[in-house]
Amino acid sequence: MIEMQDVWKTYPDGTQALRGVSIQVDRNDFLYVVGPSGAGKSTFMKLIYREERPTKGQIFVNGFNIEKLKQRKIPYFRRNIGVVFQDFRLLPKLTIYENISFAMEVIEANPKQMKKRTMEVLELVKLRDKANSLPGQLSGGEQQRVAIARAIVNNPSVIVADEPTGNLDPDTSWGIMKLLEEINFRGTTIIMATHNRDIVNNMRKRVIAIENGLIARDEVRGDYGYED
Numbered sequence: 001m002i003e004m005q006d007v008w009k010t011y012p013d014g015t016q017a018l019r020g021v022s023i024q025v026d027r028n029d030f031l032y033v034v035g036p037s038g039a040g041k042s043t044f045m046k047l048i049y050r051e052e053r054p055t056k057g058q059i060f061v062n063g064f065n066i067e068k069l070k071q072r073k074i075p076y077f078r079r080n081i082g083v084v085f086q087d088f089r090l091l092p093k094l095t096i097y098e099n100i101s102f103a104m105e106v107i108e109a110n111p112k113q114m115k116k117r118t119m120e121v122l123e124l125v126k127l128r129d130k131a132n133s134l135p136g137q138l139s140g141g142e143q144q145r146v147a148i149a150r151a152i153v154n155n156p157s158v159i160v161a162d163e164p165t166g167n168l169d170p171d172t173s174w175g176i177m178k179l180l181e182e183i184n185f186r187g188t189t190i191i192m193a194t195h196n197r198d199i200v201n202n203m204r205k206r207v208i209a210i211e212n213g214l215i216a217r218d219e220v221r222g223d224y225g226y227e228d
């Protein structure tokens with residue numbers, strides 16, 4: 001469902017972040033992306049949700065060559081990919097309910113459906129009772145659960161999570177991982193960049209290591225493999 005063919009990314013200042021990456025990620029895969037700082041992991045993720053464009057090479061998502069998408073098709077493409085960040089990125093002045101439903105408003109869902117689905121995902125992340133709170137009133141782990149609810153509200157086929165546990169303590173991180181595992185179990189592909197060795201080594205999934213802009217390793221039930 002996601003395929004990269006010889007993808008290169010050189011930033012305008014000349015930094016070569018990716019230097020010929022080819023990979024196929026199947027429907028329902030759970031993929032960890034590991035590697036040293038600055039190796040190209042975030043760049044790899046950003047290319048998938050089209051935040052950055054490749055300098056060279058092709059990227060296909062659900063059979064579409066995303067370089068060839070017409071401008072007006074981009075919102076439809078994006079709704080099929082949920083993105084989760086290390087720093088949550090919730091809108092501070094909107095309630096939890098509004099943060100999530102806003103993602104549906106953007107795609108012009110009908111109000112009834114919007115309410116039903118927002119409550120459904122709030123239930124899934126176990127935050128129904130916080131619907132009217134503001135993000136600042138929630139713990140880090142709760143904020144990340146809201147961000148995950150927002151990422152899945154439009155039923156994307158893939159979630160791209162860039163260090164989703166990077167700001168959380170170990171116990172809270174495990175809660176987030178259980179949630180991502182459940183979302184994967186329900187049929188969503190998960191691509192997660194992480195520096196968290198315990199998580200990778202304890203939840204054996206496919207692991208790719210990016211080093212120096214290249215895929216150095218791709219293992220079906222891999223481990224973290226670094227000492228840091």
Ligand SMILES: Nc1ncnc2c1ncn2[C@@H]1O[C@H](COP(=O)(O)OP(=O)(O)OP(=O)(O)O)[C@@H](O)[C@H]1O
Binds near residue numbers: 012016041
């Ligand atoms: N917008 C940009 N302009 C120029 N160089 C960039 C830009 N974004 C990233 N880079 C560079 O590209 C390389 C890869 O960066 P990237 O953020 O993809 O690494 P990473 O593996 O995600 O690192 P980390 O684990 O520290 O988050 C680094 O050398 C980085 O400095």
